[in-house]
Amino acid sequence: MPGSSFGQAFRVTTAGESHGPGNVVIVDGCPPGLALSEEDLRPDLARRKPGQSVLTTQRMESDEPEILSGVYEGRTTGTPIAILVRNTDQRSKDYASIAEVYRPGHADYTYDAKYGFRDPRGGGRSSARETVARVAAGAIAKKLIHEAFGGRVIAYVKQVGDVVAKIDDPASVTLAQVETLPDGSPNLVRCPDPDAAARMVSLIDEVRRDLDSIGGVSEIVATNVPAGLGEPVFDKLRADLGKALFSLPAVLGVEFGSGFASARMRGSAHNDVFLAAARETSPPDVPTLRTASNRHGGMLGGISSGMPIVMRAAIKPTSSLAREQDTADVHGRAATLRTKGRHDPCLLPRFPPIGEAMVAIVLADHWLRWTGSRRVSSST
Amino acid sequence: MPGSSFGQAFRVTTAGESHGPGNVVIVDGCPPGLALSEEDLRPDLARRKPGQSVLTTQRMESDEPEILSGVYEGRTTGTPIAILVRNTDQRSKDYASIAEVYRPGHADYTYDAKYGFRDPRGGGRSSARETVARVAAGAIAKKLIHEAFGGRVIAYVKQVGDVVAKIDDPASVTLAQVETLPDGSPNLVRCPDPDAAARMVSLIDEVRRDLDSIGGVSEIVATNVPAGLGEPVFDKLRADLGKALFSLPAVLGVEFGSGFASARMRGSAHNDVFLAAARETSPPDVPTLRTASNRHGGMLGGISSGMPIVMRAAIKPTSSLAREQDTADVHGRAATLRTKGRHDPCLLPRFPPIGEAMVAIVLADHWLRWTGSRRVSSST
Amino acid sequence: MPGSSFGQAFRVTTAGESHGPGNVVIVDGCPPGLALSEEDLRPDLARRKPGQSVLTTQRMESDEPEILSGVYEGRTTGTPIAILVRNTDQRSKDYASIAEVYRPGHADYTYDAKYGFRDPRGGGRSSARETVARVAAGAIAKKLIHEAFGGRVIAYVKQVGDVVAKIDDPASVTLAQVETLPDGSPNLVRCPDPDAAARMVSLIDEVRRDLDSIGGVSEIVATNVPAGLGEPVFDKLRADLGKALFSLPAVLGVEFGSGFASARMRGSAHNDVFLAAARETSPPDVPTLRTASNRHGGMLGGISSGMPIVMRAAIKPTSSLAREQDTADVHGRAATLRTKGRHDPCLLPRFPPIGEAMVAIVLADHWLRWTGSRRVSSST
Amino acid sequence: MPGSSFGQAFRVTTAGESHGPGNVVIVDGCPPGLALSEEDLRPDLARRKPGQSVLTTQRMESDEPEILSGVYEGRTTGTPIAILVRNTDQRSKDYASIAEVYRPGHADYTYDAKYGFRDPRGGGRSSARETVARVAAGAIAKKLIHEAFGGRVIAYVKQVGDVVAKIDDPASVTLAQVETLPDGSPNLVRCPDPDAAARMVSLIDEVRRDLDSIGGVSEIVATNVPAGLGEPVFDKLRADLGKALFSLPAVLGVEFGSGFASARMRGSAHNDVFLAAARETSPPDVPTLRTASNRHGGMLGGISSGMPIVMRAAIKPTSSLAREQDTADVHGRAATLRTKGRHDPCLLPRFPPIGEAMVAIVLADHWLRWTGSRRVSSST
Structure with missing residues (x-):
């Protein structure tokens, strides 16, 4: 019952801390024959x-992946793929002071409550650094x-x-729009509405x-998903997507399709x-059918309908602040804290590849649950 | 990889259709010695x-449970507990017409896409009838x-x-307030704000x-949860709660604590x-600590903090409507449909026991997952 | 981490005790469209x-199954199949005396050590009665x-x-030979060598x-299994078959192909x-290839080779004896015991359908793991 | 449903091939606080x-482990422990010829049947090289x-x-006897009966x-295991131990306690x-009780009894032979083969640490599975 694995047929297991030697992911279940x-x-x-950019933490990591297994002559073999991304820019001394003081909004206290013990360097396993392993598996x-x-x-x-982008058709947004502004410069905030993007940057x-820091919402769209993915009851596609997004740091809300707005609607207007x-x-x-x-939002009864799957994740403002905050220390005494480690003033710009x-x-997993490991291999 | 089980240490497996002989749940992992x-x-x-009441479907079910195993002389034995709830008021003929026509908002089409085959009586396995098994396990x-x-x-x-209840402190709401109005009459809509409750009924x-039908939001609060429940990374308590709620019929949004409102907040105001x-x-x-x-919302880094766990689920308006709707049939032809089966005009009043x-x-599961690792850790 | 489920893609979950209301099995993952x-x-x-027969326990059970879900108009729907087999001939008083005394060779003591509590009626969950659920799922x-x-x-x-049957070619044994003797009478002991069968009966x-009681060996053969079933490393087909057989009551040994005889062989003679x-x-x-x-024994590297899969299970003599045995009681005091409940003098005659x-x-599970839930449904 | 993970509460996931960059294991679920x-x-x-020694393959590997995560200041933190063991002495050219020819007794053909594709270098994932990851986790x-x-x-x-050691009491064999002969020299064959050891070496x-090559039997004994480990029905301790041993390369038989000998015994003599x-x-x-x-063999009803757990694994003779063997090639044509890669003439001397x-x-896993349910049960 430890919690470092995700998925059943496309099974991802991660390990690694913010300031340890590195992060590792094992992807088990990838069919054979995929060029990689x-x-x-x-x-x-x-x-x-x-x-x-200036919008993100100033920690510098090369994030160079090394594939350790599961690939032969440029193709997956069907056996587990292990990937190692070493940490290189750990400044553990930045965090020495926080070993004794619980940062508000962080997991320092809850890890102590759970384990009685924790790696305080950069938040250890609770750091968003662990998402590097997810992104490698996601690729x-x-x-x-x-x-x-x-x-x-x-x-x-x-x-x-309060800056909300205007997106007419989520399913037609392109990676180019997300990554690059119309003038060819990098879209630092990864918002495909250029006007909103400029205001977000400001x-x-x-x-x-x-x-200080600020929260936001990311929208995620999956297209070309065939009707039929997902399981009835507990492993609804919606349920597994919801779990996947809520497993990410700082996500406090998730909605699909009309989401919370559906609460105000009548069935005749909603169907x-x-x-x-x-x-x-x-x-x-x-x-x-369409x-x-x-x-x-692309799922009915928890099973994909063939329409685009549209979801949104609400992300709280970064908990680390360079300003002083009141808190308590490991002895339960009142204390104050000013985060000296590097951190992002807003988590949104770096969220898209993680989401x-x-x-x-999740889609790979449900596809393989449905079609088996052999079927996909024969199509590649 | 079928999806009819939930939980790891407290493991719930369900079976059953809306109009079959009955619904069954096996609860595996309940510790021995619990009076039951x-x-x-x-x-x-x-x-x-x-x-x-008039607010809910007119289907009549006794919903009488029979415990088939796992209990001896009034106490659980540690072995799996099987419970059977027979269906008694199935009017399958009500649904004969919809075997050929896909109901908007329902899973008829997606089940056909997935399985090529479906039990059309009352939606079969996709009916909210299956939640009877969850409620038995939840008890x-x-x-x-x-x-x-x-x-x-x-x-x-x-x-x-558009009717929103005013709840000052979610953690102090009582079951009596949810079930009974101040005048002693049943709180048909299960809203603890009596004024809002009256307007909701209207x-x-x-x-x-x-x-027609209407959507809504349910708030769920767990109190007295000790700090330390949940696993880092994928099996965050928040992630498993999110999955649990999204696995329920008609839930299109879930949020914890400040939820989507956090997107507009600064860290200094949010922490x-x-x-x-x-x-x-x-x-x-x-x-x-408190x-x-x-x-x-009672969790930090995905692990319970000891504060009340507060979450909300957005529930879409019932898809079944007694009015005529446009749709398509199993041949892909345009069709119209008027639901004749019995259904709830709003899913909210019956949602609380299910949520x-x-x-x-989820809490039972994570508690059992944790007490294992904690016991040994304390002995080393 | 309770242990009442088996398999991943074809997932069997059982519940039930020897002398409770009945035994239940939920089969989750059976593809849709199978006539059942x-x-x-x-x-x-x-x-x-x-x-x-006189060779088996005199307990009388009708063992009538009731399918509660997952089947519509005579075909599986892809949703979980629940089956209930009620117990009818429980003579719990037979077992009243053993609530206080640990039967040698039985699980009474180990259940108490594990749970601190047990259902003593007929051994409760540890009784071979639970195999009735496995046989229903196996069918x-x-x-x-x-x-x-x-x-x-x-x-x-x-x-x-000491009676060993002579079987020239395990892969050519037929169900008729196992069930019926050449003279048309029932093959009470289920040994396809008629001479050995007669001596076994005696x-x-x-x-x-x-x-007293006596042990034996059952041989199990799976034919027409395509090459390619099983997973490398931990979930070798051999490993899952081994687990499946060792999960059955009284099995103390399992071997595949040459088995223990291979220990004496040279590679040049064994390959x-x-x-x-x-x-x-x-x-x-x-x-x-052949x-x-x-x-x-039909597997190489844990993956089926296309040759018949041949395995043997060693089954200890029944632990229940109608003669007096020395033992200890629940207080740890010396005691004597004579089993009065009904039991089989040899477990072998009833073992074949269970094995x-x-x-x-296991074969259904690995097939679905390999080919997916959709593929098989399309072939039926 | 890929098969590279083992265990539920103490969960081991491995990756790596014989001749790839290295082997990786992630151990998830190890409690915090263990010095490591x-x-x-x-x-x-x-x-x-x-x-x-001359009895084993001449491949030279330093087998130096690197702990990449899960340990802080010399103690486990409760988060997953990743360990990397790089391969250093891969002579892939040794295996170039066998890419086209199926080695008898090996998994070359079955991997091709399963995946349509394989890494032929040293057997890839099917090589016993993968056990290096198991041994690291086992430590x-x-x-x-x-x-x-x-x-x-x-x-x-x-x-x-045909050389069988005489071991009076399996539970009293020491590591020193297994590793060192009475004269202080290394016990090359790891047999604690010195006379038998000498004959085995010869x-x-x-x-x-x-x-040529030769098979054998290893006996494995676990002592000081408390009564109560294991789950009823499918996850019997015996079943999980059986699976664990059958998941190892070349194991064709497993038995516990009296094992296959029980088939010839009467209950009065066996109990x-x-x-x-x-x-x-x-x-x-x-x-x-004792x-x-x-x-x-230390388990009753699949649950540990507190007595020593005694089991034996039959290991077939090494399939790789330096002599010419008949076989077929990847086109299905008759071929001959002489293995040029380095291999062990007998797998037994290196088996003990792996077994x-x-x-x-398995014992760590069931201990952690149990302490969870026990702690709560004792509190109710």
């Missing part, structure tokens, strides 16, 4: 990397679902503080100079109408 | 039961967490349509007469300050 | 049933593997005491009259030579 | 290491069970070919010079008599 090398892992690792999942069914997962920043920079199919079928063939709208990774892992 | 009889299961089953979980650590889980209706009744403990400790003892506020059950199951 | 009714379960339940697994790949599993009695009867295929292939096609002999069930479940 | 460094891993890794498990309950696991060579050397306890108890206390003999590792992992 370190080159496939680098782009998303670079998108997640610290030190990208494999993305390749797999693309080869298996043309699946694509894109995440972007929808909201920072807001984050203002917050940073205030020695998405099935459209007649292009071609009639007769049982046992099942028609391929709906006129997508308030259901995409978890969604891709 | 059918009498312990009846109260929550009665709260979930259809036909309670055991509630007893267990109460005996183990005094834990208590209460859910209530926070919002129906709204649901109006919607029902309009042959909950740790208060000095009543008594100083020295390592390896860990102080028992926070001055509870925007974090409580899932939360209690 | 109670009629499919009865033959193997009848083969396992007590009271078949489904047998149908599935037969439809999926023509798979067949046959078990028979190879040895009782031996068991002699032992029974001596108020099975691959024979040239009937037809040459070019990669990526893989030839279909071996000239089958000392490897077959477990082997079929 | 690379130094704890080296002794068993050295016992497993190739190139120890942690050994420390844990020793700290938790004084548990100890010792394996030794019981038989090679036999293996003779076989090696014959360009182990419970002895009166040293001290009387009253319920709910359970007496601590049995006068140990034919049951011990798997047994210790």
Whole structure:
């Protein structure tokens, strides 16, 4: 019952701390025959990397992955793929002071309560550093679902503080829009609405100079997902996607399709109408249907409907603040704290590759649960 | 990789369809020695039961549970507890027409896409009828967490349509407030704010007469949960609670603590300050801390903090409508549909026992997962 | 981490005690479309049933199964199949005396050590009565593997005491030979060598009259299993089959192919030579090979080779004896005991349907792990 | 459903091939506070290491472990422990010829049948090289069970070919006897009966010079295991130990206690008599009992009895032979093969640390599974 594994058929197991030797992930269950090398892992690792701009932490990590197993002559063999990403820029002394003081909003206290013992360097296992392993695994999942069914997962920043992006059609947002502004410069905040992006950058920079932090919302969209993924009852696709996103640091809310807005709606306005199919079928063939709208968010009864899967994650403001905060220490005494370690003033800009990774892992997992390890291998 | 089991140490497996012979649940992992009889299961089953009032479906079910194993002389033995709840009021002919037509918002189409085949009677396995098994298991979980650590889980209706209840302190809401109005009459809508409750009843009744349905939000609170429950990374308590709630029918959003509101907040306003403990400790003892506020919702780093766990689930309006809707049939042809089966105009009034059950199951599971690792750690 | 579930893709969960209301099994993961009714379960339940002859326990059970879910209009729907077999002939008073005394060779003491508490009636959960649930699940697994790949599993009695059957080719033994003697009478001991069968019957009867019991060996053969089933490393097909057989009551040894005899052999005599295929292939096609002999028992590297899978289970003599035995009681005091409950003087005659069930479940599970839930459904 | 993880509460996940960059293991679930460094891993890794003597393969590996996570200031933190052992002496060209020819007794053909693709270098994932990861994990498990309950696991060579060691009391064999001969020289064959050891060495050397190989039996004994470990029904301790041993390369038979010999015995001669306890108890206390003999092998009903757990594994002769063998190639054509890679003429001398590792992992796992349910049960 330890909790470092995720997925059943595409099974990801991670290990590693913020300031230990490195982070490791073992991906078990990737079908054989998928072309794979370190080159496939680098782009998303670079998108997640610290030190990208003034908006993110100044920790510098090369985040260079080493594939240790499971690949032969450039193709997966079906055996587990182990990847090692070494930590290089650990300044543990930054954290010496916090070994004795519980940082508000962090897991220092709860780890002590659970284990009676903790690695205080950079938050140890509770650091968002562990997501580097998820992103490496997610890059494999993305390749797999693309080869298996043309699946694509894109995440972007929808909201920072009160700045909300205007996105007409989540399913048509492109990676280029997320990564690059119309003028060709990097989209530092990864919001595909350029006007909102500019205001978000200003807001984050203002917050940073205030020695404060700010929250936001990321929207994640999976397209080309065939109808039929997910299990009834407990392992609904929605349930596993929800777990995947809530397993990420700082996520306090998740919604699909109309989400919380559905609470105010009537069924007659909420139900998405099935459209007649292009071609009639007769049982046992099942028609391929679309709906006129997508308030259901791409899943019905917990099983994918073939429409885009649209979800949003609410991310709290970074808990580490460079300003002084009241708190308690490991003896239970009142204390004050000013975080000296490096940290992001807003977690949103670096969130998209992480959110995409978890969604891709869930889709790969449910695809393989449905079709088996052999079927996909034969299609590659 | 089928999906009919939930939990690892307190493991719940369910089976059953809306209109089959009955629903079964096997609870594996309940510790020995817990006093248990059918009498312990009846109260929550009665709260979930259809036909309670004009606000709910008119299907009549006795929902009488039979314990088939795992209990000897009134106490659990540690072996699996099987419970059978027979279906009695199945009017399958009500559903004969929908075998050929896909109901908007329902899982008919996605089940066909997944399985190529489905039991159309009352939605089969996709019917909310399956939650009867969860509620039976949840009643055991509630007893267990109460005996183990005094834990208590209460859910209530926070919002129906635009009617939002005013709840000053979620952690102080009582079961009596949820079930009974100040005048002693049944609280049909299970909202502990009596004024809001009255308006919710009016709204649901109006919607029902309009042959329509309405959504809402339920708030769920777990109190007396000790700090230390949950696993780092993938099996965060928040992640498993999120999965548990998203596995329930019609849930499109879940949030903890400040939830989506955190997206608009700054860290300096969001962080909950740790208060000095009543008594100083020295390592390896860990102080028992509280926070001055509870925007974090009772979990930090995915591990319980000892503060009340507060969460909300957004529930879409019932998809079944007694009015005519456009849709497509199993041949992919355009069709119209008017649901003749019995259904609830709003899912909220019957949701609280179901939401409580899932939360209690997660807490029981993580408690049992933890006491294992803790015991040994304390001996080393 | 309770232990009442088995398998991953074809997942069997059981509950029930010897003298409780009944035994339940939930089979989760059976693909949709398989024809199934109670009629499919009865033959193997009848083969396992007590009271078949003077060689078996005189407990009388109808062992009538009721399918509670997962089947619609005679076909599986892909949702979990729950089956209930009620207990009818519980004479709990037979066991009243043993609540206070630990039976040698039984689990009374170890259950007390584990749980501090136990259901003493007929051994409770430790009784071989629980295998009734396995046999029901196994009957489904047998149908599935037969439809999926023509798979067949046959078990028979190879040895009782010193009487060893002569079986030239395990893969050619038929169910008819196991169940019926050449003269058309029932093969009470289920040994396909009629001469040995007669001597086994005499031996068991002699032992029974001596108020004693006797052990034996059952051989189990799976044929038509395609090459490729099983996972490398921990979930080798051999490992899961070994676990399946060792999970059965009274099994103290398991071997595959040459088994313990291989310890005395040289590699040059042990290796099975691959024979040239009937037809040459070019990669990526893989030839279909056979071996000239089958000392490897149908698996290489833990993965099926396409040759018959041959295994043997050693079963200890029944621990219940109608004669007086020395032992200790629940206070730790010396005591004597004479079992008054009904029991089998030899477990072998009723073992074949139980061993077959477990082997079929493992094969169904590994088949679905390999091919997915969808693939098989499309072939039925 | 991939198969590279083992255990539930003490969960071991491995990755790595014979001739890839290295082997990795992640141990998830080790409780916090256990003193641990690379130094704890080296002794068993050295016992497993190739190139120890003329009796073993001449491949030279330093087998130096690097702990990458889960340890802080010399103690485990409760988070996953990742260990990397790099491969250093891969001579892949030795295996170039066998990419095209299926080695008899090896997994080359079955991997191709399963995956359609394989890493042929040294057998890839099917090589016994993967056991290096198990031994590293096993060293942690050994420390844990020793700290938790004084548990100890010792394996030794019981038989090679026709040479059978005389061991009066398996539970009293010491590591020193297994590793060192009475004259102080290394016990190359790890048989604690010095006379038998000498004859085994001669036999293996003779076989090696014959360009042949030989099988054998290892006996494994776990002592100081408290009564109560194991789960009823599917996850019997016996079943999980059986799976653990059958998951090891070349194991064709496993038996516990009297094992296959029990098939010839009567119950009156087989049952182990419970002895009166040293001290009387009253319920709910359970007496601590011993049995006068140990034919049951330390488990009753699949749950540990407190007596030594005694098991034996039959290991087939090495399939790789330096002499010419007939076989088929990847096109299905007849071929001949002479293994040029380095290999052991007998697998037994290096087996003990591997067998011990798997047994210790199972005991650690069941201990952690149990202490969870026991703690709560004692509090109710």
